[in-house]
Structures are given as C-alpha cells and as structure tokens.
Amino acid sequence: MDFAFGPEDESLREEARDWLTRHLAPGPAPDPRAWERRLGADGWIGLGWDAAHGTYGNRTATLTGQVVWAEEYARARGPARLGHMGEQLLAPTLLAHGDAAQRIRFLPAIARGEELWCQGYSEPGAGSDLASLRTAAVPDGRGGYRITGQKIWTSYAHEADWCFLLARTTKGSHRHHGLSLLLVPMDQPGRIEVRPIRQMSGTADFNEVFLDGARARAGHLVGGEGNGWKVAMDLLGRERGVSTLARQIGFAAELSRVLQLALETGAAEDPATRDRLVQLWAELRTMRWNALRTLGAAGDPGAPSVAKLLWGRWHQRLGELAMRVRGPAATLGPYDWCAERPYxxxxLQGQFLFSRADTIYGGSDEIQRTIIAERVLGIPKEPRP
Incomplete structure (x- = not known):
C-alpha cells in the first residue's frame, strides 16, 4: 500500500512548518484563548470541514492535508487545543446532522477561534454505558428546554462557552431511546455549576457539571428530538482518525525520551528493557500504518474501536517502562516538597500517571471489544437488565 503524501500535501507541510516556527516562539506557552483566535485568523481551524456545505471562514484541505497539519502541529509541540471539541467533534456533526441555521450560527465562530465547546456525555453511573444516562430535558413552555442532571469528566468545561449535551427528552424512555443532542450555553449563573476534578497527576482538566434548569433553545436541538443516540454515536466516531495520527507523533517523542533515559541510566544494557523498547517502537509503526489504512473509512464500525484499543494499552506500557528505567528516582519529585509547590x-511522571486513564476515557477497552464483537464479528449481544 502507498502511504506517501502528494506534492500538494508537502507544500502544505512546508507552509505549516513555517507558520508554526514563526508563531511558537521559545518561552511560556501562549494564552490558550488568544492562541485559538490566532489559529482562526490565519485559517488553521476547520481544515477537515466539508466544503460542499460552505467554507464558513475556514480553508479547505484534503484528508491527507488534514493529516499533514495535525502531524506538524504535534511535531512542533503546539499547545493543547481548547478548541478541539468544537472543531473536531461538533463542527463535523453539525455538517452531517445540523440544519442551515445551526451551521451559520456556530461554525464561523468556531473557525475564528472565538467560541469554545465542551462535551456533556458521561455521568456518574453512565460513562462507558452511556445509554443509561439520566440527565433530563423537558419543554419549558417557551419553545425551548429546561435541563436538569449531572455530567462528569467534562474536559475544559471551566473554559467552554457552550456544551453539546446528550439528554433524555422522552419521559420514561429506556436506554438509547428518547435521547436528544442539545447545544447549551454555559453562561447561566445559578443554573450551571462547574467543579474541577483534581487528578492524581496534579492537573484538573476534567470537571463535574451540575445543571439545575439550564435552558436550551428549541432551535439548538441537533438532528431532531429523540435522534440523539444516532447523532452521538456518529460524533464519537470522529474522536479518532486524523487526531490518532497526530497523537502518534506525540507518542514517538515520548518514546524517544524514554530511550534516551534508558541510555543515560544504563537501563538499555538490560536485554529485557531493550526488547521492550524495540517492541514499543514496532507497535507504534504498526499503529501508524493501521491508522493510514483506515483513514476515511466512513461507516466502518470497527476502525475507531481498534485504534483506541491499540494506543490506549500501548501508552500505558510506555509509561510503565519510563518509570522502570528511571529506577528509584521515579518516586521523587523535581522540587523540594516542603517548598511553595509541594506537588x-x-x-515522564505526569505521563505515567495520566496514562492510567487511557484505557477508560473515550470509551473503555471493555466497551470497544463489545463494539467489535457485536457490530463487526456479529457475535450475539450480551443480555442486558
């Protein structure tokens, strides 16, 4: 199979490298919101949007062109994107399931980097088993909905302006029936409360979100009432793909750091450690070829699940090896724990601790295996209560 990029892709690669070199100056990371606006102003948001529906202020690019930009951004170690949820998940979903008014209202603001989004799916007791969610949305008598419930593990909710949220709009409905996808403004004091969740890595990227009568307009219902499960599953399928290839660039950099550390500490002299390093390198190359092979495999129910299974456990093993090659020093912090910053x-320590969640978030390994078994292999479904 030919995994090469064409002349147009390589031209875009040079342009992307030049732009990133000029705008990612050494020193502190840029302000996250200002960085999104900078990306938007220069046309680097929304390269993968369907041009048939309009450009909405973004530049268009082929699928391989999207890969080129994502890879170069990762290679340049660009800052974490606050706009990822809006650009990579909501925008393609609105192009596929939204109406013209929704696309005109929301896509230009995302393309300019002006409005940030979060995803309101998981709930306590309804994470990987998303169909058991209990957040309810009822008509408010004014052409909209009142939403009550709790979401959890909501990435960047403390920064977001809007939330695309899955709620139960049919009273008494069960499992995946009666769900709808709503677009909800986060600026509703007294009706939406965001509480950061402190992780064992010391960061707080995730949040609990409490909704107490939060309002959503009827015009901000995506795909029709009761069709939320179909829309949500299509959206989740977009969590992998081009972004998987970009993630692998970061993985390669992490693997390189672990290899250098193994050489510095002498751990590379151990045959078992060398074997693990080679195995991780070979598996990473296999992941890239698999991602390229399945790129653009629209409608393939197994491709996203296979990708998630491959990289989740791989990244955990890399973190474990990083701690092993460091030896006893892996348990020590880089700072005086009695100073102002005690934790x-x-x-590498942060990578190891965060990677423990890799096989859970974005759909646990158990759920991915179930999807492959039932939707690809045709194995009978497990009995459900």
Whole structure:
C-alpha cells in the first residue's frame, strides 16, 4: 500500500512548518484563548470541514492535508487545543446532522477561534454505558428546554462557552431511546455549576457539571428530538482518525525520551528493557500504518474501536517502562516538597500517571471489544437488565 503524501500535501507541510516556527516562539506557552483566535485568523481551524456545505471562514484541505497539519502541529509541540471539541467533534456533526441555521450560527465562530465547546456525555453511573444516562430535558413552555442532571469528566468545561449535551427528552424512555443532542450555553449563573476534578497527576482538566434548569433553545436541538443516540454515536466516531495520527507523533517523542533515559541510566544494557523498547517502537509503526489504512473509512464500525484499543494499552506500557528505567528516582519529585509547590511532577511522571486513564476515557477497552464483537464479528449481544 502507498502511504506517501502528494506534492500538494508537502507544500502544505512546508507552509505549516513555517507558520508554526514563526508563531511558537521559545518561552511560556501562549494564552490558550488568544492562541485559538490566532489559529482562526490565519485559517488553521476547520481544515477537515466539508466544503460542499460552505467554507464558513475556514480553508479547505484534503484528508491527507488534514493529516499533514495535525502531524506538524504535534511535531512542533503546539499547545493543547481548547478548541478541539468544537472543531473536531461538533463542527463535523453539525455538517452531517445540523440544519442551515445551526451551521451559520456556530461554525464561523468556531473557525475564528472565538467560541469554545465542551462535551456533556458521561455521568456518574453512565460513562462507558452511556445509554443509561439520566440527565433530563423537558419543554419549558417557551419553545425551548429546561435541563436538569449531572455530567462528569467534562474536559475544559471551566473554559467552554457552550456544551453539546446528550439528554433524555422522552419521559420514561429506556436506554438509547428518547435521547436528544442539545447545544447549551454555559453562561447561566445559578443554573450551571462547574467543579474541577483534581487528578492524581496534579492537573484538573476534567470537571463535574451540575445543571439545575439550564435552558436550551428549541432551535439548538441537533438532528431532531429523540435522534440523539444516532447523532452521538456518529460524533464519537470522529474522536479518532486524523487526531490518532497526530497523537502518534506525540507518542514517538515520548518514546524517544524514554530511550534516551534508558541510555543515560544504563537501563538499555538490560536485554529485557531493550526488547521492550524495540517492541514499543514496532507497535507504534504498526499503529501508524493501521491508522493510514483506515483513514476515511466512513461507516466502518470497527476502525475507531481498534485504534483506541491499540494506543490506549500501548501508552500505558510506555509509561510503565519510563518509570522502570528511571529506577528509584521515579518516586521523587523535581522540587523540594516542603517548598511553595509541594506537588510537582516531571513530564515522564505526569505521563505515567495520566496514562492510567487511557484505557477508560473515550470509551473503555471493555466497551470497544463489545463494539467489535457485536457490530463487526456479529457475535450475539450480551443480555442486558
């Protein structure tokens, strides 16, 4: 199979490298919101949007062009994107399931980097088993909905302006029936409360979100009432793909750091450690070829699940090896724990601790295996209560 990029892709690669070199100056990371607006102003948001529906202020690019930009951004170690949820998940969903008014209202603001989004799916007791969610949305008598419930593990909810949220709009409905996808403004004091969740890595990227009569307009219902499960599943399928290839660039950099550390500490002299390093390298190359092979495989129910299974456990094994090659020093922090910052981690320690969640968030390994078994292999479904 030919995994090469064409002349147009390589031209875009040079342009992307030049832009990133000029705008990612050494020193502190840029302000996250200002960075999104900078990306938007220069046309780097929304490269993958369907041009048939309009450009909405973004530049268009082929699928391989999207890969080029994502890879170069990762290679340049660009800052974490606050706009990822809006650009990579909501925008393609609105192009596929939204109406013209919704696309005109929301897509230009995302393309300009002006409005940030979060995803309101998981709930306590309804994470991987999303169909058991209990958040309810009822008509408010004014052409909209009142939403009551709790969401959890909501990435960047403390920064978001809007939330695309899955709620139960049919009273008494069960499992995946009676769900709807709503677009909800986060600026509703007294009706929406965001509480950051402190992780064992010391960061707080995730949040609990409490909704107490939060309002959503009827015009902000995506795909029709009761069709939320179909829309949500299509959206989740977009969590992998181009972003998987970009993630692998970051993985390669992490693997390189672990290899250098193994050489510095002498751990590379151990045959078992060398074997693990080679195995991780080979598996990473296999992941890339698999991602390229399945790129653009629209409608393939197994491709996203296979990708998630491959990289989740791989990243955990890399974190475990990083701690092993460091030896006893892996248990020590880089700072004096009695100083002003009593809990700090170096990058490898943070990587190791955060990677423990890799096989859970975005759909647990158990759920991915179930999807492959039932939707690809045709194995009978497990009995459900």
């Amino acid at each position: 700090e981690l170096d990058p």
